[in-house]
Amino acid sequence: MTRYPAVAGSFYPADEELVIMLERFFRDLGELGSERRIAAGVAPHAGYVFSGYTASRTYKAIYEDGLPETFVIIGPNHTGLGSPVAVYPEGEWLTPLGEVEVDAELAKAIVKNSSIADLDELAHKYEHSIEVQLPFIQYIADKAGKEIKIVPIALGLQDEEVAEDLGKAIFEASHELDRDVVVIASTDMMHYGYMYGYIPFRARGEDLLGRIKEWDFRIIQKILEFDYKGMFDEIRKMDHTMCGPGGVATAIVFSRLAGALEAELLHYTTSFEVSRSTDAIVGYASIVMRKP
Template identity: 75%
Template sequence: MPEVRYPAVAGSFYPSGDELIGLLERFFGDLGEEGSERRITAGVAPHAGYVFSGYTASRTYKAIFEDGLPETFVILGPNHTGLGSPIAVYPAGKWRTPLGDVEVDSEMARAIAKLSGIADLDDLAHRYEHSVEVQVPFIQHLAERAGRDVRIVPITLGIQDEEVAEDLGKAIFEAAKELDRDVVVMASTDFMHYGPMYGYVPFSARAEELPHRIKEWDFRVIRRILDFDVVGMFRELREMNHTMCGPGGVGAAIVYSRLAGAVEAELLHYTTSYEVSRSTDAVVGYASIVFRR
């Protein structure tokens, strides 16, 4: 296993140089002081290019910062590449971005893999995957603002269903309890992928109507998430043939949150890529959500 996992999408999904800091500072222009409540158990954030979804993702991290940063972020994202283990926990080492290195919580990673019935310690699945990587600069930026180190446990999911969500959510909770680790689970997902570029046009609509129609479909799923309803979320996805790419991670975040005593969930921000691109060839929905005790 390499000691350092180098960035795969710096310069494409997000800036590769000093301009990354300026972009993050703009996203967090309204950031308050770091809190100490630690009520937030998990969050949902998108993983598209920052120009499309970066502000939405920043809303999740802003809420977490103002609630209080955890020791470790467990980040679950879909495996878009097909490489490596179907459920891959990055074992150890450091992840590098233009902002520097962040350490993998190897003790937590091993505990999750041990307690899960389906996860493997595997770095290959992460080598070129972007869904976890794009979350890391947000975490680094806020850890720098707080003046302390925060670790990560990256996990990619090539299989996503109720059983995977239940297994991983429980394994993360039990690992955190076993190690007395303060954890926030981050589910990295985009919502509906609509348009000819995705080969998915389930309804026709004029360009100006598209964001509203896509939002209607996404909110059928989001309502289930806000209700902590993993089974209902997957049922909606199957009934609509919905193209949300990270439901397994979201389901695991819900399972973990229930076990960690969360009692409420809040949608902080929603948008679509159409607001930036004005293209109907490929439109994606993005949401920022947090779960709280």
């Protein structure tokens, strides 16, 4: 089966402008690495004009570290369709840059090792959070001259128990198949403003941006400490509107099982830097988790 793009032409260009944009994001791309220390990464999934550069920092780091065989990409389910923990079963995902093959063997092994995940394509039909990651992956794979595969996982259910189950299932499945993987957690940070119906504090200008950054960095600090339970605690205390905490927590669980001991924030920004509008401000962070 082929999963066709749902947001090409809106979240990112559907024509040659996509390559031009990616070239601009990756103009400082270094040499292809071979260390393979990165176990997981966090990248945003907004329109490329807002978050594309931030997302590219995660993939730049992965390229310079060395590409895995398979990217397991976990994004929040914004549509509500399909299974609450939906692993795409098989086939290809199409973008303007071509097709990416789904690692069907790994997908099935993840579901086998999980008590909550299902093989389900419906949850992915219109979901953008995973799709927008693919051109970045295709770009670095092309630069490396390497064929890679993906396992897309959409989460409609996001909590500690899901993350523990899924992170462990991904780790066990990858070991059973001797598969070299990187887990990508697709998430945006705070969604602030009238368009989101979320105004937890009132401020203007630099004070407003400072407060948003302060709240986001309370979450980011927990991620850098591999403390997914603390991350969820902070989210609940603040009623924080980060959209993909389940994927991030899964990436933390997986990366710790894989031996990761350090995490690094590579880039942070907000949509305000482009839009200059306070009606809707979203935070974006790029993070990687590395083994020694």
